[in-house]
Amino acid sequence: MNKSLLINPDLSEIKSRGQSNFPIRFGHEKIEKYTDHRFLAHWHPAFEIITVQSGSMLWKVDGFDYTLKTGDFFFINAGSLHSGHGKSCEYEAFTFLPELFAPTDTKIFQDDVLPIIQNRKFSALQLSGPMAKEMTQLIENMRCLYQKKDKEYTLRIMINLFQLWLKLLQEVPKAALPLQMKSKNILIKKIIIYIQQNYYRKITIYDIAKAVLASPSTCSHTFKSLLNMAPIKYLNIYRLKKASYSLKTTDYSITEVAMNNGFQNTSYFTQQFKKMFKDTPSDYRIHNS
Numbered sequence: 001m002n003k004s005l006l007i008n009p010d011l012s013e014i015k016s017r018g019q020s021n022f023p024i025r026f027g028h029e030k031i032e033k034y035t036d037h038r039f040l041a042h043w044h045p046a047f048e049i050i051t052v053q054s055g056s057m058l059w060k061v062d063g064f065d066y067t068l069k070t071g072d073f074f075f076i077n078a079g080s081l082h083s084g085h086g087k088s089c090e091y092e093a094f095t096f097l098p099e100l101f102a103p104t105d106t107k108i109f110q111d112d113v114l115p116i117i118q119n120r121k122f123s124a125l126q127l128s129g130p131m132a133k134e135m136t137q138l139i140e141n142m143r144c145l146y147q148k149k150d151k152e153y154t155l156r157i158m159i160n161l162f163q164l165w166l167k168l169l170q171e172v173p174k175a176a177l178p179l180q181m182k183s184k185n186i187l188i189k190k191i192i193i194y195i196q197q198n199y200y201r202k203i204t205i206y207d208i209a210k211a212v213l214a215s216p217s218t219c220s221h222t223f224k225s226l227l228n229m230a231p232i233k234y235l236n237i238y239r240l241k242k243a244s245y246s247l248k249t250t251d252y253s254i255t256e257v258a259m260n261n262g263f264q265n266t267s268y269f270t271q272q273f274k275k276m277f278k279d280t281p282s283d284y285r286i287h288n289s
Helices: 107-112 114-118 129-148 153-174 182-198 205-212 216-227 231-249 254-260 266-277 281-287
Strands: 024-030 038-042 047-061 064-069 073-076 082-096 124-127
Touching (some): 038 216, 124 153, 182 231, 205 231, 216 231, 231 281
Antiparallel strands (some): 038 082, 047 073, 047 082
C-alpha cells in the first residue's frame, strides 16, 4: 500500500499529536510504505525525534543532508522544513509539542525550551553510539508507558521526557550547528504553494519564477539545494499523487485523469505513473478500488 503525508498549502503537516491535553505521538514507520520511498517536504510546530531501528535513509532538514543508519537518534527542531527518502528504513517517530513542558509564559519554557525553538542555527541534531542508545531507551520507556496507560503514566512519561530534554540541551552546544536559511525556506514554500494551486495547468520554470518574483535559476538552485529535486520534478510527483487519488475516488477515464492533473499526453502519463507506482493507471485503479 502506498502511503503519503497529508500536508496543508503552507507545507505544515496535517496530523494529530495524541490527546489535546497530552500532545505527544508515537509512530512506527517504514520508508518503503511511502510512494517512491520518500515523503515530501513539510514542517510542524512539534519537536520530532527519529530513532532508526534498521536500514538507512537520507533526511534533508532546512537544506542540510543527514544520513541516518541503524541505532541513530535524530532530533528535528520545531518549524524546520524536512523531507526524507531511502531504499529501506524502519524507524520510530516521536513527536510532541513544546508546550508539553510548561505554559509558554513560565520560566522553564522561557529559559529551557524557547531558546531551542528560536535558535535559527539549530535545525537538527544527529547522535550515534552510547548517547544515542541512552536517548532511545528513554523514548522506549515513554512509549511503553503510553501504551499501557497505567496509573500516573503521564507523570512517569514527563519524568523521562525531562531527562531526555536535559541530555539534549547538554548536546546542543557540541553540535555543528548549520545556519538555517530562513529566506530560502520562504522561497521554497512560495514555489510549492504555487505548484499545488496550479498543478493542473501547463507550468514551466518560467511561470514559477514569475509567480514567486525570482529568477528561474534562483528557483531551480534553491529548490534543489533544500529538497534535493528540481521544481519540475516536484510538480510531476505532485501531479502523479493527485492522479492516484483520482483513480481511487472517481470514475473518470484514464485520459480524463491525465488531463485533469496536468498531463497533456496520456502515454507519457501512463509511463510516468507506472514508473512511480509500479502499476499502470488501469491496474492501479483495480487494485485500489
